[in-house]
Amino acid sequence: MxxxxxxxxxxxxxxxxxxxxxxxxxxxxxxxxxxxxxxxxxxxxxxxxxNIIARSLKQKSTFTVGVVVANILHTFSTQVTRAIENYFYEHGFHIIVCNADDDPEKEKNYIEMLRAKQVDGIIIFPTGDNLDLYQRMKRDQFPIVFMDRTIEDLNIATVMLDNHLAAKLAIDEFVARGYQDIAIITTSISRNISPRVERIQGYKAALQSHGLPVRPHYIKTADVAEIPHAMSEMLGLQQPPHAILAGNDIVLNEVLRYIKTRDLRIPHDVAVVGIDDVPFANFYTPEITTVKQPAIEMASQAAELLLNQINSTGEADTSVHRFQPTLLLRNSC
Structure with a gap:
């Protein structure tokens, strides 16, 4: 037939x-x-x-976009990717999702593969170490949007959280509940990943606004496998912290695991707040206070920015769009 x-x-x-x-x-x-x-x-x-191929040739579009995620294990990354897929599906596009594992070389390979497949644009959670590649895409006027992380001086449209405020909300709540010895732990900042750096900056500024000292030994950055060691160092201090801000959901998982294995009680022995809401926060014992990112709204903004570039509607928006976090009060502090 x-x-x-x-x-x-x-x-x-x-x-x-x-x-x-x-x-x-x-x-x-x-x-x-x-x-x-x-x-x-x-x-x-x-x-x-x-005939999708014929349609693509006629309209000079593959109706496909790429999403290069730094680490798909983050709850936020999963939520954002799902919302991006939903947005583009409603606009007649498919998406290809690639997980870079925070590896610049892997990210580079995925971006080059997506461009070889002639996707119409890419949303990237940038690792930060492929500046030449980002600049080349910019010179080619290839539609690109950064999500969650910013890289200065590239003038690439970016959607991310107000990370200073995220840390401030947590510190303000700790202080309001009487805590003064407050620590922060994040994953590695060796490549100056902007959310991690900004959350530490926000932590420092919030402590200073309350007249509290910034103690360097209360600030830990480490790869995930090294977080238990970092926790041991902090809690083994002569004056250990009585409250810990976990810089993201993966750090929170490790902090809670460490606390459980040491039979410590939350918040009696140490209070905890995590940046990024997690599915188990409501039914963990005790329930965990978190700072939530508006993932759906952020994803919709990034998708809209990319689609506008693809359709060449209006002057290109190369600004950084910051979204406000929300403190979800529970029982861990």
Whole structure:
């Protein structure tokens, strides 16, 4: 049997090929409701499958975008990726998700692969170590948006959290509850990953605003495998911290695991707040206070910025869009 074509659909539905094309591109405003239903019924009756390759060649678009995630294990990354997929699906696009594992070389390979596949644009959680590649994409006027992390002087549209405020919300709550010996622990800042650096900066500024000293031995940055050792060092101090701010959800997991293995009590022995809400926060014992990122809103903003670049609508937006965090009060401090 020969393949059903758009011409067959148009003839069977008694409409023009251009009307069927408008329907396939979800431009329903160009037709009546009755025409839309008639084309829909015809496509179903004839079992018509659009030729995606031909459509791509004609419109010079693959209707595909890439998302390069730094670390898919982060709850925030998963939430954002899911929301991006939903946004683009509603606009007739598919997405390809790549996990860079915070490895610049892996990130580079994925970006080059996506461009070889001629995706229409890419949203990147940048590792920070591929400046030449980012600059080349910028010179090529290739649609690109950064998510969660910023790189100065590149003038690439970026969506991220107000990380200083995220740390401040946690420190303010600790202080309001009477804590003064407050520590922070994050994953490694060896590549100056902006959210981690900014959260430490926000932590320092918040302590100073309350007239509290900034103690260097209360600030720990470490790879995930080294977090238990960092916790041992802090809690083994002559004057150990009585409250700990976990810089992200993966750090929070390690902090809680360490506390549990040492039979410490939260908040009696040590209080805890985590940046990034986690699914178990509501039913952990005790419930964990967290600082939540508006992941859905951030993802929608990033997707909209990328789609605007793809469609070349208006002047290119190269600004940094900061979103406000929310403190979710529970029982861990």
């Amino acid at each position: 020969r393949a059903i074509t758009i011409t067959d659909v148009a003839k069977h539905a008694n409409v023009s090929k251009s009307t069927v094309s408008q329907y396939l591109n979800k431009r329903y405003e160009y037709m009546s409701e009755n025409t839309r239903k008639k084309i829909e019924a015809t496509i179903r009756e004839l079992n018509y499958q659009p």
